[in-house]
Amino acid sequence: MESCGMNAIKYVLFVFNLVFAISGIGIIAAGACVLADVGEFTHFVEGRIMAPPIVLIIAGAIVFVIAFLGCYGAIKEHYNMLIAFAAALLIIFVIELAVGIAAAVFKNDFSMVMKDTLKESIKNYTEADRLAWDNVQKKLQCCGVDGPNDWGPANGFTSSFPSSCCMDMQVICQIGSTSVYQEGCFNKLEMRVHKGATVLIGVGIGIAFVEIAGIILACCLAAAIKRETDPK
Known part of the structure; x- marks a missing residue:
């Protein structure tokens, strides 16, 4: 009965690791999507906001490799490899849990810092700032930090906005123009x-708790192998 139970655990763990390998690809894809979505606005977004998706991509790659370690250990009934697999899963679990928590924390505290960065960028308005603003205003269809008034005399600008503030970039983008985007870029960037933080929280924490099942299965199989190989 014990041997039959061990075989059952072995094949369940093997199938689990195949699914786990696929989930590693999913983790990489999720991290890459968030990085691509937010990464193009790095001029206004803090570097620490970029850290969670990068860590998740690395964790996904490690998960993919570790899954094959688990498959091999399960089929070969290799005790040490299964213990190493369980330990590696535990480390990845802690990393992904930390990423999820970090994303949740950053989601709540980054707003004021980003708004200050946007306002400071308008006041300085170097060539790099101009390119960054044109990029964000065209892609997000917005204008200024809180609205078009940010491009007014209070910040040293004349009666016209950057052309990227207008739906039709071929015309002069002036105050009173009906083609000026009315929504500020801060709300859209936020x-x-x-949205990216929510994806990271869901993927990071969701996959992390699934890994607990892998740790338990690996430990159960390792314990069963040890019982059968140890002398009575």
Whole structure:
């Protein structure tokens, strides 16, 4: 009965690791999507906001490799390899849990810092700032930090906005023009980062708790192997 139970655990663990390998690809894809979505606005977004998706991509790659370690250990009934697999899973679990928590924390505290960065960028408005603003305003269809008024005399600008503030970039983008985007870029950037953080929280924490099942299965199989190989 014990041997039959061990075989059952072995094949369940093997199938689990095949699914786990696929989930590693999913983790990489999720991290890459968030990085691509928010990464193009790095001029205004803090570096620490970029850290969680990068860590998740690395963790996904490690998960993919570790899954094959688990498959091999299960089929070969290799005790030490199974213990190493369980330990590696535990480390990845802690990393992904930390990523999920970090994303949740950053989701709540980054807003004021990003708004200050946007406002400071308008006041300085170097060539790099101009390119960054044109990029964000065209892609997110917004204008200024909180609205078009940010490009007014209070910040040293004349009666016209950057052309990227207008739906039709071929015309002069002036105050009173009906083609000027009315929504500020801060709200749209905030929504982008919040959406990315939500994805990271869901993937990071969701996959992390699934890994607990892998740790338990690996430990059960390792214990069964040890019982059968140890002298009575």
